[in-house]
Each structure stands twice: as structure tokens, then as C-alpha cells.
Amino acid sequence: xxxxxxxxxxxxxxxxxxxxxxxxxxxxxxxxxxxxxxxxxxxxxxxxxxxxxxxxxxxxxxxxxxxxxxxxxxxxxxxxxxxxxxxxxxxxxxxxxxxxxxxxxxxxxxxxxxxxxxxxxxxxxxxxxxxxxxxxxxxxxxxxxxxxxxxxxxxxxxxxxxxxxxxxxxxxxxxxxxxxxxxxxxxxxxxxxxxxxxxxxxxxxxxxxxxxxxxxxxxxxxxxxxxxxxxxxxxxxxxxxxxxxxxxxxxxxxxxxxxxx
Amino acid sequence: xxxxxxxxxxxxxxxxxxxxxxxxxxxxxxxxxxxxxxxxxxxxxxxxxxxxxxxxxxxxxxxxxxxxxxxxxxxxxxxxxxxxxxxxxxxxxxxxxxxxxxxxxxxxxxxxxxxxxxxxxxxxxxxxxxxxxxxxxxxxxxxxxxxxxxxxxxxxxxxxxxxxxxxxxxxxxxxxxxxxxxxxxxxxxxxxxxxxxxxxxxxxxxxxxxxxxxxxxxxxxxxxxxxxxxxxxxxxxxxxxxxxxxxxxxxxxxxxxxxxxxxxxxxxxxxxxxxxxxxxxxxxxxxxxxxxxxxxxxxxxxxxxxxxxxxxxxxxxxxxxxxxxxx
Numbered sequence: 001x002x003x004x005x006x007x008x009x010x011x012x013x014x015x016x017x018x019x020x021x022x023x024x025x026x027x028x029x030x031x032x033x034x035x036x037x038x039x040x041x042x043x044x045x046x047x048x049x050x051x052x053x054x055x056x057x058x059x060x061x062x063x064x065x066x067x068x069x070x071x072x073x074x075x076x077x078x079x080x081x082x083x084x085x086x087x088x089x090x091x092x093x094x095x096x097x098x099x100x101x102x103x104x105x106x107x108x109x110x111x112x113x114x115x116x117x118x119x120x121x122x123x124x125x126x127x128x129x130x131x132x133x134x135x136x137x138x139x140x141x142x143x144x145x146x147x148x149x150x151x152x153x154x155x156x157x158x159x160x161x162x163x164x165x166x167x168x169x170x171x172x173x174x175x176x177x178x179x180x181x182x183x184x185x186x187x188x189x190x191x192x193x194x195x196x197x198x199x200x201x202x203x204x205x206x207x208x209x210x211x212x213x214x215x216x217x218x219x220x221x222x223x224x225x226x227x228x229x230x231x232x233x234x235x236x237x238x239x240x241x242x243x244x245x246x247x248x249x250x251x252x253x254x255x256x257x258x259x260x261x
Numbered sequence: 262x263x264x265x266x267x268x269x270x271x272x273x274x275x276x277x278x279x280x281x282x283x284x285x286x287x288x289x290x291x292x293x294x295x296x297x298x299x300x301x302x303x304x305x306x307x308x309x310x311x312x313x314x315x316x317x318x319x320x321x322x323x324x325x326x327x328x329x330x331x332x333x334x335x336x337x338x339x340x341x342x343x344x345x346x347x348x349x350x351x352x353x354x355x356x357x358x359x360x361x362x363x364x365x366x367x368x369x370x371x372x373x374x375x376x377x378x379x380x381x382x383x384x385x386x387x388x389x390x391x392x393x394x395x396x397x398x399x400x401x402x403x404x405x406x407x408x409x410x411x412x413x414x415x416x417x418x419x420x421x422x423x424x425x426x427x428x429x430x431x432x433x434x435x436x437x438x439x440x441x442x443x444x445x446x447x448x449x450x451x452x453x454x455x456x457x458x459x460x461x462x463x464x465x466x467x468x469x470x471x472x473x474x475x476x477x478x479x480x481x482x483x484x485x486x487x488x489x490x491x492x493x494x495x496x497x498x499x500x501x502x503x504x505x506x507x508x509x510x511x512x513x514x515x516x517x518x519x520x521x522x523x524x525x526x527x528x529x530x531x532x533x534x535x536x537x538x539x540x541x542x543x544x545x546x547x548x549x550x551x552x553x554x555x556x557x558x559x560x561x562x563x564x565x566x567x568x569x570x571x572x573x574x575x576x577x578x579x580x581x582x583x584x585x586x587x588x
Contacts, residue, residue, distance in 0.1 A: 013398070013399045013538070013539060015401070016560065017401050017563070020401040022402050029398060029401075041520070098367065098377070099370070099371060123519075123520065125539070126398055127398075128380060128396075128519060129379050130363055130367070130379055130380070131377060131379060133367075134367035135368070135370075135371045137368065138367075138368055139371070143335065143336055143450055144335060144364070144368065145451050146360065146363065146364045147360055147363075147364075158454065159451075162360075162514070163456075163514075164359060164465075164514070164522070165459060165461070166457050166458040166514060167457055167459075168453045168455070168456045168457075169453070169454050169455050170451045170452060170453055171451065171454050173450070173451070174448075176451060181520060182507060182520070183506060183507075184506060184508065184509030187507050220409070221370075221374070221375065221376035221377070221410050222376040222377065222378065222406055222407070222408055222409065223376075223409055225405040225406060225407060226404065226405045227403070227404050228402065228403050229401070229403070230396070230402065235562060235563055236552060236563070236566060237567055237568065238562070238569070239568065243575075244571040244572055244575035244579060245576075247576060248569070248576045248579035248580040248582075248583055249579065249583045251567065251569055251576075251583075252580055252583035252584050254567060255528070255549075255551070255567075255584075260528045260549040261471070261495065
């Protein structure tokens with residue numbers, strides 16, 4: 001079984017608001033020495049793939065990303081977690097919409113021989129659109145199961161889907177795309193030091209547009225009209241008091257005053 | 262003259278509050294654009310709720326109760342949505358940011374070659390097209406986006422619209438129709454083998470007027486019992502940040518934030534939550550946000566209206582008592 005995990009490198013979501021700026025003309029974030037990290041839910045997807053490989057024989061994991069050479073960092077991370085292969089589609093993804101990114105990723109997946117599962121995070125930690133995974137399913141004509149948190153059985157493949165009111169267990173009869181959400185079982189494991197060192201020596205396969213064959217990406221279908229900072233916040237009115245009890249009583253009074261309870 | 266197709270999410274045979282808010286928004290946009298609203302109600306009970314949807318702003322309701330919708334909700338629902346889009350030919354397809362809306366929207370956009378805006382907190386009709394406003398980068402920036410295509414697909418968060426008061430006289434002109442599509446389960450479709458409902462005592466997070474929510478600062482599952490006691494007192498729901506879920510202290514269904522749930526209660530009490538923007542995206546629509554934290558530098562005090570620097574183990578029981586005494 002071959003499983004492809006889609007990994008995206010994003011601007012570190014932990015950057016505090018005060019360090020975050022935007023370039024209103026180019027409509028991109030503007031952050032000094034912007035640290036880049038693996039998008040959080042993609043880490044959950046990778047963990048799920050690693051667990052699947054541990055639970056059944058013959059699972060091969062390919063980590064796939066889209067971006068410039070700097071994006072290799074997320075592939076190195078995946079290699080340090082012992083994925084079997086790492087592939088980068090070399091393209092500047094700025095200015096591409098989700099549909100165009102999905103077509104590029106699907107074209108790369110199309111070159112990998114039989115692929116049984118494609119896993120991606122449910123949404124990226126930068127633009128948070130939650131579109132690309134499902135659109136890759138469409139581009140590959142595969143069914144898609146969103147918000148998967150666990151693999152519950154490997155033969156047949158059973159997955160747990162997180163829903164508002166609980167969860168559902170789904171049987172996956174054939175190739176499919178899974179988008180992954182977090183729960184306590186799929187927090188990405190740390191890499192072992194020896195594997196990190198081994199990973200630095202491993203090859204990353206780079207595919208450029210020419211390698212992907214004739215591909216019609218079309219025009220972007222969405223206009224980004226503006227990107228701006230949210231309106232400033234005044235900061236909280238701090239409730240004072242001699243003790244926690246006194247503060248709690250003052251809070252209760254204030255909540256009544258403003259009609260919140 | 263813009264036609265709008267909106268989906269109605271049913272829960273236990275009734276439209277959800279979020280679904281009715283979405284319908285309210287659809288009706289408002291139809292008013293602004295001189296258009297009409299068709300609602301697609303899917304699943305068991307669709308016919309029974311159709312009349313109430315007409316009374317709350319739908320001009321027409323399409324129903325499907327095909328059993329495949331419960332067996333393979335993603336694939337069967339997508340088929341139904343595509344059929345509805347074929348019949349209605351909408352300029353705007355509106356879905357809620359619940360699990361099914363988020364599931365269908367990008368796929369239906371791909372099939373219709375439509376531009377898509379997800380997670381909108383507001384939608385306006387401007388210069389002939391629908392413009393969605395949405396937080397990005399964990400709420401650190403705001404984007405305005407619009408489809409370039411003739412058809413636009415949008416998912417909309419709770420609170421972006423508000424339900425219209427039911428108007429028995431306002432029966433939509435188009436009435437109620439069956440979608441007329443037979444949906445057969447395909448062999449390659451993932452199929453639900455069982456569902457497990459998380460036992461929830463008290464109101465659902467999405468519909469709660471008051472939410473008491475805990476983060477890493479709560480320190481462990483036993484700490485959440487303190488939150489639950491206050492919640493019971495207030496008739497509130499209990500939520501959590503991603504950190505508390507990842508630690509395994511509470512079920513993932515409690516998670517509020519960039520993922521998890523986006524909530525819009527009257528009062529949100531954040532306990533031991535640092536205020537990382539991923540979380541704040543999910544609760545920033547609360548009318549009043551109270552932060553209780555031992556760390557005076559916690560980021561959440563920037564966003565909260567009311568702040569309390571205290572140990573929640575002391576503050577919450579005292580708050581419960583104070584509210585009980587003065588009521």
C-alpha cells in the first residue's frame with residue numbers, strides 16, 4: 001500500500017500579533033525573519049500515516065510538498081520520521097489558488113504509480129481555507145473523507161471521523177483522500193537524533209512543471225481583494241480585588257451590570 | 262437577479278440554529294441582490310422541516326431523504342448538491358462551516374469550476390458580486406475575497422447572519438419539491454459503519470448562550486470538573502482549546518478554535534487559555550469575553566473585555582456562588 005502525505009510549510013502560526021504585519025499592495029504577510037514550520041494538521045496527517053505503517057505490512061509513505069527549495073525543510077522533517085520518499089513540486093505557490101495547487105499536487109501523485117491513500121491536514125495554518133485536500137480528491141477522481149482523527153482498523157481500512165456531536169467510523173473500500181484533524185492520539189512524534197542525521201543525507205526528488213507533463217492550471221478563480229490587520233483591541237478591563245474570591249464577586253457584579261448573565 | 266442555493270443542516274430531524282442563521286443571511290443577500298433563495302434540505306426529516314424553512318426566508322425548498330445520505334454522507338450529499346445546482350443554476354452556493362458544509366464546499370466548487378471562499382464571517386453583495394470577509398493567519402489578518410467565476414461557493418461561520426423571525430404568512434412562492442434524484446451507494450464510496458454520539462449534558466457548544474472553556478492552564482482532566490461545575494450552575498456548555506484536547510484531558514468534540522468549533526455565545530469564560538490566535542478565531546464572536554488566568558501577560562487579556570488574574574480553582578467556585586446568591 002502506498003500512502004502520500006501532503007505537507008505544507010507555513011509561516012509559524014505562533015508569531016504574536018505585534019510581530020505580524022501585512023503588505024497591503026502585494027496582499028501578503030510581512031514578518032521580519034519569518035520562521036517557517038510544518039502546518040500543524042499536516043503533522044497530524046503524517047503521524048496517522050506512520051501509525052498506519054506500524055499497524056499493517058507493506059505500507060510505503062511518500063511525503064509531498066509544493067513550493068520553492070526552502071520548503072524542503074518540511075520534507076527533511078518527514079524524512080527524519082522515516083518516511084520512505086520525499087518529493088517536492090518546485091513551483092512558486094504565491095498567487096495560485098487552491099484549485100491550481102490541487103492540480104499540481106494531483107499531477108505529481110499521478111506519477112507515483114498506484115496510490116491507495118492521500119492524507120493531508122484538514123486545513124493549513126496560514127490561509128486556513130481547508131480546500132486543497134478535497135480538491136486533490138476531485139482532481140484524482142477519488143472519494144474524500146474529511147476530519148479523520150484515527151485509523152481504527154487496517155483490513156478493511158476503518159477510520160474515525162470527528163463530527164460535531166461525536167464521531168463516525170467509516171469503512172474505506174478503495175483508494176481515497178483523507179483530511180486529518182487532531183486528537184490526543186495523533187500528535188506528531190518527535191524524531192530520533194540518529195534519524196535526523198540520516199535524513200540530512202537522503203535525497204529529495206524535485207519535480208518541476210516540465211516533469212509534470214502537459215498541465216492546464218487555468219486562471220485563478222478567486223480574487224483576493226484586500227489583506228489587512230484586524231481592528232485594534234482596547235485590552236481587557238481588569239477586575240481587581242484583594243483575593244480570588246473578592247475578584248470573583250466583583251466579576252459577578254460586573255457581569256450583571258452589563259447584562260451578560 | 263442572483264439565485265442563491267443554501268444547504269440546511271438537520272440535526273435530530275430539525276434545522277440547527279446555525280442552519281437558520283445561514284438561511285437568514287441567504288435571505289438578506291437575496292434582498293440585496295434582488296434574488297431568491299432555494300434551500301436544499303438533506304436527510305431524514307427533510308420534508309418535515311421544509312415548511313419551517315419556507316417561513317424563515319426560503320423561497321423554495323428542495324428535499325431529499327435518500328438513505329444513501331446517511332450511509333455515505335460525503336459522496337451522496339455531493340451528488341445531491343450537484344443535482345440541486347444543476348436544477349437551480351445558482352450564482353451563489355452557501356454552506357455552513359459544519360462538518361458537512363466544509364466537506365462538500367471545495368468539492369462542489371471543483372466540480373462546478375466555481376471560485377470558493379471558505380470560513381467567511383461576513384458576506385456582502387458589492388458591485389454585482391458576493392464578497393466574503395474572513396480571518397486568516399489565525400485571526401492576525403483579515404482577507405476580503407470574491408469569486409471571479411459566474412458561480413461562487415462560500416462557507417459561512419455561525420454569527421455571519423441571523424435567523425429571521427418565523428413568518429407563517431411568508432410562504433415561499435416556489436413551495437416544497439423533492440429533488441427527484443435516486444442516489445445509489447457506489448462500491449468505492451466510504452460507508453459509515455457506526456456512529457457514536459458524545460454524551461453531552463447541557464447545551465451544545467454551537468448553540469450555548471454561555472460557554473466556560475479551558476486550556477493548558479487548567480492543568481489536567483480533574484481541573485475541567487471545576488469548569489463543569491460552574492457550567493452547570495450557569496446552564497453553560499464546556500469547551501476547550503486545542504492544547505487541552507491534545508493532552509487528552511477532554512474529548513476532541515469540545516475543541517473551539519481555528520478548527521474545532523467556531524462559537525458565538527453571549528458570554529465566553531476562558532480559563533487558563535493563553536489566547537493563541539488559533540483559539541481566538543473560534544471564540545472572537547462572543548458578545549462578552551472574560552479571561553481568567555494566573556499569567557498577567559497572557560495574550561488573551563488583549564482580546565478579552567473583562568480580565569481576572571486569579572487561580573481558577575478559587576475563582577470559579579466563588580463566581581458560581583456569587584452568581585447564585587445575587588440571583
